Each structure stands twice: as C-alpha cells, then as structure tokens.
Amino acid sequence: MLTGGGASATEACLDLPDLATAGALTTALVRQGVAKTHFYKGAPTDKASACPGFSDKCWEKAFVVAGDRVIVSGSVGDFVCAHFVAPRKRGKETFQEIVRSGWLTSADLAPEPPAKPPVWTGDWRRVEANIAIKAGARPGMLAIRGDATFGSMDPDRVKRGAVNVGEISGEVAPVDGGLSFAMGDEGAVPVTKAAETDCKVWMRRVGSWLLVDDNRQCGGANVSFSGLYSLQGK
Structure with a gap:
C-alpha cells in the first residue's frame, strides 16, 4: 500500500510539500505491464469537486509509463500525490529533476522499500x-x-x-x-x-x-x- 504525508483531495499537488512540515515521503515505480497511467486533477479551490476521481473532468493528458519512478508525498482514496522524476540535460551535464506533479492511481504503482540506513555521505x-x-x-x-x-x-x-x-x-x-x-x-x-x-x-x-x-x-x-x-x- 502506498502512503505519504498529509496531502488531501483539496490540495493542488503541484509540487513537493514544505520539508519543514512534510509527512512521510516514499518512492514508487509504475508497475510493469501498465502501458501508461494518466495524471488526475485535484480540487485545490472547488471543495465540491470529485477530483481526483475516475471521471472525464478529472482526467489529464499527461502520463507516465512502466518503469518510471515517482516520489509519493500523500494519498487520498485510490490516488496518490506523485512527483515524476526524470533526467534533464543542462549544458554538458545531466541532472535528475521533478518534471511533473499530480495525482496518480495507486494501483498502477509499486512501492520501493527505503534503504536502511540511508546513505548520506x-x-x-x-x-x-x-x-x-x-x-x-x-x-x-x-x-x-x-x-x-x-x-x-x-x-x-x-x-x-x-x-x-x-x-x-x-x-x-x-x-x-x-x-x-x-x-x-x-x-x-x-x-x-x-x-x-x-x-x-x-x-x-x-x-x-x-x-x-x-x-x-x-x-x-x-x-x-x-x-x-x-x-x-x-
């Protein structure tokens, strides 16, 4: 089961939460066999909205595919607030960056176990x-x-x-x-x-x-x- 911090359906899930107050942050991979899984809108201003949810008004064109890695910062119902990490080229060097944030279907993701203890040095x-x-x-x-x-x-x-x-x-x-x-x-x-x-x-x-x-x-x-x-x- 994927879980995270205090993200809710009324949050935009547009970026990572403030680390000073964030709850748990984990990583996950889009499951093998999932051709692509689309992002869904949240409801940052309209509390009566059913988003994120499995309806056309919540569905977005952006998607991730099998093997893509995301950071998970929260969950609500069948969805998690996910941040897609991908390489970006800057000059002659390649860096990892968060290139898309939004709600994904939790069933399409496989959680990754955290390293214990984590390597800092x-x-x-x-x-x-x-x-x-x-x-x-x-x-x-x-x-x-x-x-x-x-x-x-x-x-x-x-x-x-x-x-x-x-x-x-x-x-x-x-x-x-x-x-x-x-x-x-x-x-x-x-x-x-x-x-x-x-x-x-x-x-x-x-x-x-x-x-x-x-x-x-x-x-x-x-x-x-x-x-x-x-x-x-x-």
Missing part, C-alpha cells in the same frame, strides 16, 4: 548547487557544506559579474532519514532557535536522492539550495 549535485556530506567530528554527526549560485547558467550575467552566490555549512545528526539546521553566529543551531533571517535548511533522503528545502536566506538574491540532488559517481 558523498557529493550531491543539482543545477547550480553542490552539497558535500561527510562523517562529522563526533559519532553520529554529519558535516555538511554546500555552495549555490543564481545566474551561472546565463552567459550575460556571468559576463557582467552578476552571478549571486550562497553557502551552507553545519554539523548535525540525521533523524529518521531527515535533518535540519540553521546557520547561527557560532555554527549550526536548531531551526527552532534561529531568527527568521537566519539561513535555515531541511534535508530528506528519499530513494536515491537528496531533497533539500531552505528559507531563501542562504545567499544573495534568488539563491536557493532547494531541489532534488543526485549522488555523483552513482
């Missing part, structure tokens, strides 16, 4: 961001350091020296496949003890990826570490 990358994670100085801790930019893919911004940058660093212990920290004056502190203007970061290990969310206070204008990261060398 390594060099993680997405477009315009890198996060290096290694064992910390104290047992059970992880040392995290990351760099991100905004505008480095734009030749004109690069030429003008208009690329904005940001960085994160901290040492923290993961709990149940997730971790969070804020950057205080004397190192990493719990996000609950940080000021609103401090850089706050949340991370989850989901499937083979690292999911990251931040409060957009970790660098210059438009710089964010939020996104889906792939482990390099895998």
